[in-house]
Amino acid sequence: MKTDDPQYVSILSMNDQGPAPEAAIVRDIIKHGSIVAPILIGASAVFWGVNGAWSSAYGVALVLGNFAFAAWMVSYTARISYALMMGATLFGYIFRLAVIAAAVFFVRNQSWVELVPLCMTIVITHVGLLFWEMRYISLSLAFPGLKPKHVASPTVQDSTSN
Amino acid sequence: MEALTRIAHASIRVAAELTPAEAKANAAAQMAGLAYGLAAIGPGIGIGMIFGKAIEAMARQPESAGMVRTTMFLGVAFTEALALIGFVAFILLKFA
Numbered sequence: 604m605k606t607d608d609p610q611y612v613s614i615l616s617m618n619d620q621g622p623a624p625e626a627a628i629v630r631d632i633i634k635h636g637s638i639v640a641p642i643l644i645g646a647s648a649v650f651w652g653v654n655g656a657w658s659s660a661y662g663v664a665l666v667l668g669n670f671a672f673a674a675w676m677v678s679y680t681a682r683i684s685y686a687l688m689m690g691a692t693l694f695g696y697i698f699r700l701a702v703i704a705a706a707v708f709f710v711r712n713q714s715w716v717e718l719v720p721l722c723m724t725i726v727i728t729h730v731g732l733l734f735w736e737m738r739y740i741s742l743s744l745a746f747p748g749l750k751p752k753h754v755a756s757p758t759v760q761d762s763t764s765n
Numbered sequence: 766m767e768a769l770t771r772i773a774h775a776s777i778r779v780a781a782e783l784t785p786a787e788a789k790a791n792a793a794a795q796m797a798g799l800a801y802g803l804a805a806i807g808p809g810i811g812i813g814m815i816f817g818k819a820i821e822a823m824a825r826q827p828e829s830a831g832m833v834r835t836t837m838f839l840g841v842a843f844t845e846a847l848a849l850i851g852f853v854a855f856i857l858l859k860f861a
Contacts, residue, residue, distance in 0.1 A: 617824060617827070621831060625834060625835070628835065670842070673842070681834065685823060685824070688816075688820075693809075693816065696808075696812050696845065699845075700805060703849070707856060711860055718856060718857065719861055723853075726846070726850055726853050729849055733842050733846070736839070737839070740839065741835075742835060744828065744832060747830075747831025747834070747835055748831065
Protein backbone atom coordinates (compact mmCIF):
# COMPACT_ATOMS: atom_id res chain seq x y z
CA MET A 604 0.00 0.00 0.00
CA LYS A 605 1.36 3.40 -0.97
CA THR A 606 0.78 6.41 1.21
CA ASP A 607 2.02 9.97 1.37
CA ASP A 608 1.97 10.04 5.17
CA PRO A 609 5.58 10.52 6.39
CA GLN A 610 4.65 8.73 9.64
CA TYR A 611 3.67 5.60 7.72
CA VAL A 612 5.87 2.59 8.44
CA SER A 613 5.34 -0.66 6.60
CA ILE A 614 5.02 -3.81 8.66
CA LEU A 615 7.48 -5.39 6.23
CA SER A 616 10.21 -3.07 7.43
CA MET A 617 9.38 -3.16 11.16
CA ASN A 618 11.69 -5.22 13.32
CA ASP A 619 12.77 -5.55 16.93
CA GLN A 620 16.43 -5.05 17.78
CA GLY A 621 15.88 -5.33 21.53
CA PRO A 622 16.61 -8.31 23.75
CA ALA A 623 14.67 -11.46 22.87
CA PRO A 624 12.38 -12.54 25.72
CA GLU A 625 11.82 -15.96 24.11
CA ALA A 626 15.46 -16.89 24.52
CA ALA A 627 15.37 -16.10 28.25
CA ILE A 628 12.12 -18.04 28.67
CA VAL A 629 13.44 -21.08 26.86
CA ARG A 630 16.70 -21.04 28.83
CA ASP A 631 14.57 -21.12 31.97
CA ILE A 632 12.38 -23.91 30.54
CA ILE A 633 15.48 -25.98 29.71
CA LYS A 634 16.78 -25.39 33.23
CA HIS A 635 13.48 -26.64 34.67
CA GLY A 636 13.44 -29.50 32.17
CA SER A 637 16.82 -30.69 33.36
CA ILE A 638 15.38 -30.78 36.89
CA VAL A 639 12.26 -32.71 35.84
CA ALA A 640 13.95 -35.09 33.40
CA PRO A 641 15.49 -37.44 36.02
CA ILE A 642 12.10 -37.78 37.73
CA LEU A 643 10.31 -38.61 34.47
CA ILE A 644 13.06 -41.00 33.37
CA GLY A 645 13.04 -42.67 36.78
CA ALA A 646 9.25 -43.07 36.72
CA SER A 647 9.42 -44.58 33.23
CA ALA A 648 12.21 -46.90 34.34
CA VAL A 649 10.05 -48.13 37.22
CA PHE A 650 7.05 -48.92 35.00
CA TRP A 651 8.67 -49.87 31.67
CA GLY A 652 12.23 -50.76 32.55
CA VAL A 653 15.41 -49.59 30.84
CA ASN A 654 13.69 -49.19 27.46
CA GLY A 655 11.12 -46.93 29.08
CA ALA A 656 13.89 -44.80 30.57
CA TRP A 657 15.60 -44.41 27.19
CA SER A 658 12.29 -43.56 25.53
CA SER A 659 11.49 -41.01 28.19
CA ALA A 660 14.91 -39.38 27.84
CA TYR A 661 14.38 -39.21 24.08
CA GLY A 662 10.97 -37.59 24.62
CA VAL A 663 12.39 -34.95 26.98
CA ALA A 664 15.16 -34.17 24.49
CA LEU A 665 12.60 -33.82 21.68
CA VAL A 666 10.44 -31.39 23.68
CA LEU A 667 13.36 -29.24 24.85
CA GLY A 668 14.80 -29.19 21.32
CA ASN A 669 11.41 -28.15 19.98
CA PHE A 670 11.19 -25.25 22.45
CA ALA A 671 14.75 -24.16 21.71
CA PHE A 672 14.23 -24.21 17.95
CA ALA A 673 10.95 -22.29 18.20
CA ALA A 674 12.57 -19.60 20.37
CA TRP A 675 15.60 -19.31 18.12
CA MET A 676 13.40 -18.94 15.06
CA VAL A 677 11.24 -16.21 16.60
CA SER A 678 14.26 -14.30 17.97
CA TYR A 679 16.24 -14.54 14.74
CA THR A 680 13.45 -13.53 12.39
CA ALA A 681 12.16 -10.73 14.66
CA ARG A 682 15.50 -8.98 14.16
CA ILE A 683 14.91 -9.01 10.41
CA SER A 684 11.19 -8.28 10.06
CA TYR A 685 7.92 -8.93 11.86
CA ALA A 686 6.41 -10.18 8.64
CA LEU A 687 9.22 -12.70 8.25
CA MET A 688 8.70 -13.71 11.88
CA MET A 689 5.05 -14.44 11.19
CA GLY A 690 5.80 -16.46 8.07
CA ALA A 691 8.68 -18.33 9.63
CA THR A 692 6.71 -19.26 12.70
CA LEU A 693 3.60 -20.41 10.86
CA PHE A 694 5.63 -22.57 8.50
CA GLY A 695 7.88 -23.43 11.42
CA TYR A 696 4.86 -24.88 13.23
CA ILE A 697 4.30 -27.34 10.40
CA PHE A 698 8.02 -28.00 10.12
CA ARG A 699 8.48 -28.67 13.84
CA LEU A 700 5.44 -30.96 13.94
CA ALA A 701 6.85 -32.83 10.96
CA VAL A 702 10.25 -33.12 12.64
CA ILE A 703 8.69 -34.50 15.83
CA ALA A 704 6.57 -36.92 13.82
CA ALA A 705 9.60 -38.05 11.84
CA ALA A 706 11.70 -38.36 14.99
CA VAL A 707 9.10 -40.69 16.51
CA PHE A 708 8.43 -42.62 13.29
CA PHE A 709 12.09 -43.35 12.63
CA VAL A 710 12.72 -44.82 16.07
CA ARG A 711 9.40 -46.55 16.69
CA ASN A 712 10.71 -49.98 15.69
CA GLN A 713 13.99 -49.71 17.57
CA SER A 714 14.55 -52.20 20.35
CA TRP A 715 15.04 -49.48 22.99
CA VAL A 716 11.78 -47.65 22.27
CA GLU A 717 8.57 -48.03 24.24
CA LEU A 718 5.89 -45.94 22.56
CA VAL A 719 3.65 -45.35 25.58
CA PRO A 720 6.29 -43.71 27.84
CA LEU A 721 7.72 -41.82 24.86
CA CYS A 722 4.35 -40.31 23.92
CA MET A 723 3.35 -39.67 27.53
CA THR A 724 6.65 -37.93 28.18
CA ILE A 725 6.25 -35.69 25.14
CA VAL A 726 2.82 -34.44 26.24
CA ILE A 727 3.49 -34.26 29.97
CA THR A 728 6.86 -32.50 29.58
CA HIS A 729 5.55 -29.99 27.05
CA VAL A 730 2.44 -28.98 29.00
CA GLY A 731 3.99 -29.35 32.46
CA LEU A 732 7.01 -27.20 31.69
CA LEU A 733 4.80 -24.50 30.21
CA PHE A 734 2.56 -24.39 33.27
CA TRP A 735 5.64 -24.32 35.52
CA GLU A 736 7.12 -21.49 33.47
CA MET A 737 3.97 -19.42 33.93
CA ARG A 738 5.06 -18.80 37.53
CA TYR A 739 8.22 -17.04 36.35
CA ILE A 740 6.80 -14.95 33.54
CA SER A 741 6.59 -11.23 33.99
CA LEU A 742 4.22 -9.29 31.77
CA SER A 743 5.32 -5.74 32.31
CA LEU A 744 6.94 -3.15 30.13
CA ALA A 745 9.97 -3.01 32.44
CA PHE A 746 10.52 -6.78 32.51
CA PRO A 747 9.01 -8.27 29.36
CA GLY A 748 10.43 -11.77 29.81
CA LEU A 749 11.15 -13.36 33.15
CA LYS A 750 10.47 -11.83 36.52
CA PRO A 751 13.58 -10.19 37.97
CA LYS A 752 15.26 -12.27 40.67
CA HIS A 753 15.75 -9.42 43.12
CA VAL A 754 13.55 -6.35 42.99
CA ALA A 755 14.69 -3.44 45.10
CA SER A 756 11.99 -2.41 47.51
CA PRO A 757 10.62 1.05 46.79
CA THR A 758 12.09 3.82 48.87
CA VAL A 759 9.71 4.93 51.56
CA GLN A 760 9.99 8.62 52.21
CA ASP A 761 9.43 9.74 55.72
CA SER A 762 6.65 12.27 55.59
CA THR A 763 7.62 13.72 58.98
CA SER A 764 11.09 14.74 57.76
CA ASN A 765 9.69 17.50 55.56
CA MET B 766 -13.10 -36.50 -12.86
CA GLU B 767 -12.29 -39.58 -14.85
CA ALA B 768 -9.10 -40.07 -12.89
CA LEU B 769 -11.01 -39.84 -9.61
CA THR B 770 -13.50 -42.42 -10.84
CA ARG B 771 -10.63 -44.70 -11.81
CA ILE B 772 -9.05 -44.29 -8.35
CA ALA B 773 -12.39 -45.00 -6.65
CA HIS B 774 -12.87 -48.16 -8.74
CA ALA B 775 -9.35 -49.29 -7.94
CA SER B 776 -9.93 -48.70 -4.22
CA ILE B 777 -13.17 -50.68 -4.30
CA ARG B 778 -11.42 -53.51 -6.16
CA VAL B 779 -8.58 -53.55 -3.59
CA ALA B 780 -11.04 -53.38 -0.69
CA ALA B 781 -12.99 -56.29 -2.12
CA GLU B 782 -9.84 -58.43 -2.16
CA LEU B 783 -9.04 -57.73 1.51
CA THR B 784 -9.97 -60.05 4.33
CA PRO B 785 -12.22 -58.50 7.02
CA ALA B 786 -9.28 -58.17 9.42
CA GLU B 787 -7.16 -56.42 6.78
CA ALA B 788 -10.05 -54.16 5.86
CA LYS B 789 -10.51 -53.24 9.53
CA ALA B 790 -6.79 -52.51 9.94
CA ASN B 791 -6.86 -50.47 6.73
CA ALA B 792 -9.83 -48.42 7.93
CA ALA B 793 -8.20 -47.89 11.34
CA ALA B 794 -5.00 -46.61 9.71
CA GLN B 795 -6.96 -44.22 7.50
CA MET B 796 -9.01 -42.93 10.42
CA ALA B 797 -5.91 -42.46 12.59
CA GLY B 798 -4.27 -40.41 9.85
CA LEU B 799 -7.46 -38.40 9.38
CA ALA B 800 -7.68 -37.78 13.14
CA TYR B 801 -4.11 -36.44 13.23
CA GLY B 802 -4.79 -34.20 10.26
CA LEU B 803 -7.94 -32.82 11.89
CA ALA B 804 -6.07 -32.36 15.19
CA ALA B 805 -3.46 -30.22 13.46
CA ILE B 806 -5.98 -27.91 11.78
CA GLY B 807 -7.31 -26.29 14.96
CA PRO B 808 -3.91 -25.36 16.42
CA GLY B 809 -2.85 -24.11 12.99
CA ILE B 810 -5.77 -21.69 12.93
CA GLY B 811 -5.11 -20.74 16.56
CA ILE B 812 -1.44 -20.01 15.98
CA GLY B 813 -2.30 -17.93 12.93
CA MET B 814 -4.74 -15.87 14.99
CA ILE B 815 -2.24 -15.43 17.84
CA PHE B 816 0.49 -14.22 15.50
CA GLY B 817 -1.86 -11.98 13.56
CA LYS B 818 -3.03 -10.24 16.71
CA ALA B 819 0.51 -10.05 18.10
CA ILE B 820 1.82 -8.39 14.95
CA GLU B 821 -1.09 -5.96 15.06
CA ALA B 822 -0.33 -5.13 18.72
CA MET B 823 3.39 -4.65 18.03
CA ALA B 824 2.63 -2.41 15.07
CA ARG B 825 0.29 -0.27 17.18
CA GLN B 826 2.55 -0.09 20.24
CA PRO B 827 6.16 -0.91 19.39
CA GLU B 828 7.26 -0.16 22.97
CA SER B 829 5.24 -3.15 24.20
CA ALA B 830 6.80 -5.55 21.70
CA GLY B 831 8.74 -7.51 24.33
CA MET B 832 5.64 -8.07 26.44
CA VAL B 833 3.59 -9.07 23.41
CA ARG B 834 6.27 -11.49 22.20
CA THR B 835 6.38 -13.17 25.60
CA THR B 836 2.63 -13.69 25.62
CA MET B 837 2.68 -14.76 21.99
CA PHE B 838 5.41 -17.33 22.51
CA LEU B 839 3.63 -18.93 25.46
CA GLY B 840 0.30 -18.87 23.64
CA VAL B 841 1.81 -20.58 20.63
CA ALA B 842 3.47 -23.21 22.83
CA PHE B 843 0.20 -23.96 24.62
CA THR B 844 -1.68 -24.15 21.32
CA GLU B 845 0.96 -26.43 19.90
CA ALA B 846 0.34 -28.80 22.81
CA LEU B 847 -3.05 -29.59 21.26
CA ALA B 848 -1.38 -30.70 18.04
CA LEU B 849 1.10 -32.78 20.03
CA ILE B 850 -1.76 -34.48 21.87
CA GLY B 851 -3.39 -35.29 18.52
CA PHE B 852 -0.10 -36.68 17.26
CA VAL B 853 0.39 -38.77 20.38
CA ALA B 854 -3.15 -40.14 20.12
CA PHE B 855 -2.47 -41.07 16.50
CA ILE B 856 0.79 -42.83 17.35
CA LEU B 857 -0.74 -44.74 20.24
CA LEU B 858 -3.81 -45.79 18.25
CA LYS B 859 -1.81 -46.80 15.22
CA PHE B 860 1.31 -48.45 16.63
CA ALA B 861 0.97 -49.19 20.34
